[in-house]
Amino acid sequence: MTHAWEGLIEGMLEAVLLVEPVQLTVVAANRAAHKILGVPSHSLPGRSVIDLAAAPEDMFFWEDVAAGLSNNIYSETLLRRADGQAIHVMRRVSLVRFDNASSMYVVAIRDHTDQRQVENELEKLISELRATLESTADGILVTDLDGSIRSYNHLFAKLWGLPEELLTSRNDNAVYAWMDNCMVDASHYNERLAQIRRSPLMEASDVLVLHSGKVLERVTLPQYARGRPIGRVYSFRDISQKLADQARLQLASKVFEASTDAIFITDEQQHIITTNPSFERLTQFSEVEMIGLSISDFFLGHGNAEILKRMLDELELDGFWEGELWNRRRDGHAYLCMISLVRVQNENGQTLHTIGFFKDRTENYQAKQKIEELAFTDALTGLPNRMLLEERISQSITHASRDQSQFALLFLDLDNFKQINDSLGHPFGDRVLVDVTERLKKCLRQVDTAARLGGDEFVLLLHQADAAGAEICARRVLADLSAPFNLDGIEFTVTCSIGIALYPEDGTEMLDLIKNADSAMYYVKAV
Template identity: 30%
Template structure:
């Protein structure tokens, strides 16, 4: 008898049926799964068709439960190119009957939404027989997004070109990225766990960093330049940006430091600053840096009650080297001068180049003017030593002006101006010397400035006049030409001779407009003489500055055309300094003038350094014997030599400054062609040449703007 046969009937009816119990369990499980909100569940038969899906599955897929029953599993979630892989796993679950977590899947729902699912296949048995397989999916899209975000953040952190360092709330290092390692030399295992303060430089003090962290506590941010330290101890300039990171409770959880190595930027800034403050040719401080240093030196001198000297230097006749040998040689000479100046002063002093051939030196904290005088003379002697520049041995000197603080000024502008004034007087005193500033110098410079302004007014208001000196044939006494000589009818000082004002005109840059005025006025009056029956030539002196104008030939042509004067009646007188310059440009200009038909005369011949060979290269028509050879008994040998040389080159010879009958007789006997001076003026007066009466005092006036219009 079976055991249950011994039970009462009621007990027998209550005894559970295992099969029914299993079915009941499954029913309850399905009911539970139906309402499980977090897990999408569907059952799959052996043919891979959906037999059931819960509400979560329907919501996740976007398909109603009744619409998927009997449909393939992919109607819920499409797995793209992994569809066959998923089908194989389902088939494997039916074949083996084993529970199988099959991992993460990227799927697309019927509505087109992309999701990440974590899937598990669960076989279900009934009475020992595998009846269905449940596919259970959990939406892990949010987790995947977070993982992706973390991955990207990690990649950004690790691969950032900026060095990044992470700290905990106690400012202990958690992690550093690759860029930080490359910049500092610290490896990923060197720093974690250690306080950031261990890696600071010794340049910024505790007060500085306390202020930094105070600002971070107040604003969560700080950025600025600091000095950082590499693993080997080397310091480098860095840009540091510190940020406090707060958690969901608004509490600081971490700190992030971004460090940029700005060594190259600082080097570039320094180079830019250096270029802005230094002369490109000599690398000496320029005017900008000079004024800055002078301001500091003056402040220190006032504070300490000490003296300070300003030396203003200008090289003597440097322009001649530039013009004759070229700017490259001139530049090399300036570089050598700069090197010599640096050797003459202390390291605390400043040597600067102001441009051109001007230098200014600051002698700070001197004990007295003797110190300044000693340095000035040392410089003067150093500059005078020969220079070997390429194949040339050059000689230059310098004129130096000195001003002293506080006696010669209490501010920068006054001290520099007074040193410049003193330098000008050093040049006026013969060059190659130094002068200390004095009040008398300032008065003279003010007078000179007034004189310069007067010259400009003279050009504009027609205060210049021309006087004419006759040139006579020594054999016949015939009037051959008239030399035009400029005079200035000054409104206060009266009639001024050229030696009184042409030096100032040269320095003021007025020689070209004044020379043009003389040229045009002389041509105009020569034409008037011709119209009056006196066909004589007019001679005009050319200054070196005027001759160096590239358009000189055009200017002369314009003057002739404006006056209607034939070129053969114009004679241009040149000084030997023009011939000394030599070179292709000089020859080209002279030949250009000769091509116009203008006659060329060499003035004061014998006083310079012209060589016979040089004269043969140029189309010179006339040599003028300087008056110096006739004065005080004369130098008859030199005069005979000049006349003989001129004859050999078929040049006309004229003697200037002939004052006595004896001089005239000597010149006539030696074969001189022409003469001028008191004897010539007297002869003209005695001859009664009415067309040019009173030639010794003949003067004409004209406004500068009369020929400029």
């Protein structure tokens, strides 16, 4: 009978064992059974089926089978191969009775290893997805369309270092103010935030640099309900660590390349490893030319040694530095740049990179200089006006008082200048005043000051001059102005009256000195 069964089971695709029900020994096994267990052909008959079990509970299983508790059992179990490897199988044990009252267990086995591996992988993926959803790797901030905060997670609070009092109270303005104070370039940050809020459907990605040295990537997406925007979701990710990886720099290249600020990144030794296109447009130096240069190499020129030392010291101490300094483009032209340097560290406090942001502030500086020039100089002649004159007189009083020295004020008024304006016109008179200014400048030393108070009144401030020095200067002015003027073919002469006041003889206060010099001038004019 057994030989007949052997022929039958040999044609089956499944692994099949025939097991004697009393001793639980294998009486026959097909090729598939030998293959799945990794044993030589014809080696299974005579072996105890319990020897093939890989789990202790399988022994109790076969005891239940031997006890006849079930005639048909379908279960999952482990079998041990000849090489010691345990494999997952699905097993069906069926009791088959013969006419002669004998019986035999037919054990059909199907390898379940691949399916179990797929199931394990699926369980792992589901577990990872659940963990990702329950605990995102990004800091999340959710607002409505007006910017009011609806919620944020703990990682958001950790990234921005929100203090405990902001976590326990609802104060949107305080949270936003805290974020502003964390930013290296708060003005640009707020401009960008306002732009995003004005566009409810806008999707944006930005890089934020914090005073703490963190570099955050911010991605913002609109939040929809029933197809309409109802708010905005901001996700923040700390990319400080990833800046150490060139691949991460490439991922951030869109922001890096498109920035209007000139940007350079250094290694831990502060040697430049990359620059963006705005850097080359501003400095005229290509990235290839800059690679390997240190921050000191780039900014050392134009008398920056002292400020550069302070910059690097503060960067080392505080992790960031902001300020202005002059530098030169490749063609030699000087420009004023506003610089922000941020040190990027790893979790152990070791420096990975230094990121430099800077922009050309030359136009702003020139505009400021122009405003100051208009505020402190006479628009027609370019001479200091009354405000600047008073400032310099005040300085002269301070120095003369400290050094026990003297100085002189000469109050000068052109004689009969009104007749020139009345007869030849004010434009012609203005040209005369400009020519008078040039002659006055030639009569003074470099340390002296000539100022125009208005109309045809001028004041000369002579540093460290006594009465004799003041008289010499006054005579020189009278002589130079008495020389003929020639404008548009018209030749004429200009005379003037000069009053002199000496410090400290004629006063120790600025107003007294100007008043006394003015009085002396009118006395001369009346004589």
